[in-house]
Amino acid sequence: MLPDCLSAEGEHRCRRLLAPATARLRAWPAAAAVLVPLCSVRGVPALLYTLRSSRLAGRHKGDVSFPGGKRDPADQDVVHTALRETHEELGLVVPEDHVWGILQPVYDQNKTTIAPVLAGVGPLDPQSLKPNPEEVTSVRRTARRTASSEPNQAELSEQSRLPPRSPSVPSVMPPCPNSLGAAPSSPVCGAFSELPPHV
Template structure:
């Protein structure tokens, strides 16, 4: 697919087609089986994975759907300044992963629950930092501007869905950990560099949305 083909994919029915390719129930969170992280830490983990959820929000705009991203506060201890989807740990009080993702989005960018319609889920993603993430995909029809919570979010931005679906948008990001080179997907958009877990989840979403990836 090239950029000239992309607008043909992004029409009024694209969200319904994406929803049909998603998992309609949240994937199981069995942490007793073998989990393979996106990169292998030097020492094995001594505790169960931390359960987390992120929201891949398809925002309805007059010019077409976009995907919402945040830039994490530079004051945070972990992953400060990095681009991320709204999300975080699943709390015991959360009903499920979708409940957690929507709660976190409310806390981080002021999303109101009635603005979001959950479409489905991606397979879980296990990180080299011992987080087991459930990606929740939802269509968002905003009734007011998103407002970043300064204690968690430095800024927020949206990437056109057409750009996310375009194979040509993806490059490779290289990083060294413990002397070994690791690669992730990378998307450059309007001065923002999306890489690591967020870029990998974006690419997985893209592949499943277009029927090019398995579940």
Template sequence: MADPLDRIRVALAGLGQASSDFDLNPEAVLPPGRKLRPAGVLVPILYQGSVASVYLTKRSSALKHHPGQIAFPGGKQDESDADITAAALREAHEEIGLKPENVEVLGLMPAHETVTAFRVTPVVARVRAPFQLRPEAGEVDEVFSVPLDHLLNSARFSVQSRRWQGRMRHYYTVPFGPYYIWGATARILRALADATETE
């Protein structure tokens, strides 16, 4: 029986271009010599029966960066992290209770630059078995899952805009039920959706 996540592996092998919060805003002028802080996020996919789902978090509204937004579990790379994958796994354990030994890394996506000056590397992974969700107090308000098929369907995405720092900023969205998934998270998912539809 074929591995249902084979298409994800193939898609990851074909991804080669970094993305950015500025992709839909080519007129944006980025500051020269800017320094981006490395961060890793986990794209955790769990198969149960014939349905695959991706875990996402709703960030606490009290956070400095991206408060209240929908995000992958993850965060900045610490000096103690061996690499960006280790950072993503550590943060996922802290934020949602997913233990590293319950994860099989499928591959990395190209880095994504955020408006808050992070260079975010998405680490796509299989969750080996169901686990007890444990949102990190003060960091995560909620952990929920979205069907993978919903997120890999480019027709589910739209481009929206809002005023930011005096200019209109355009960004991807991929809503699901009460959850408004947008910004960097939606941009990363759109790259993965495009790759799986063309592989």
């Protein structure tokens, strides 16, 4: 049986809760967007993160973050930015109809506006990911086996360590790292944690 957050009912509730904000924010002129990819790995609900390459230019090189980046002039909206960047960084194609909604926009330390786009990417085979080595050093997941279990952290491609997790995320959802420094994922996790606990 699927965990509640990955069930059809859980997805429906989440879409319904996010619908008003999504309608308002979809064409909002955010400077960047990230995908918050909710998946299952061997039946365990998880969120995916990337360790950004230290070879990248800019302030966020070497950070742990959700896949995403700056909006391209050709992008129709923030959803397309998040999906395009995820494909470029991970080789992961997420159909637009898998997007559940847009979370509250957040700001990094440079005051760059970031739109977090929540999507269900379904069961994930770690071997199917093809991280772009120019942008991503490794791919990580955080997961919980049950609402009361200890967080289970694992690496999907081989390298490095993910920082500790925060207990502030609802118990049925995987936790977010809490030592990300300036990484955009840190405020995104805060927005994500505002969803009701049984979404």
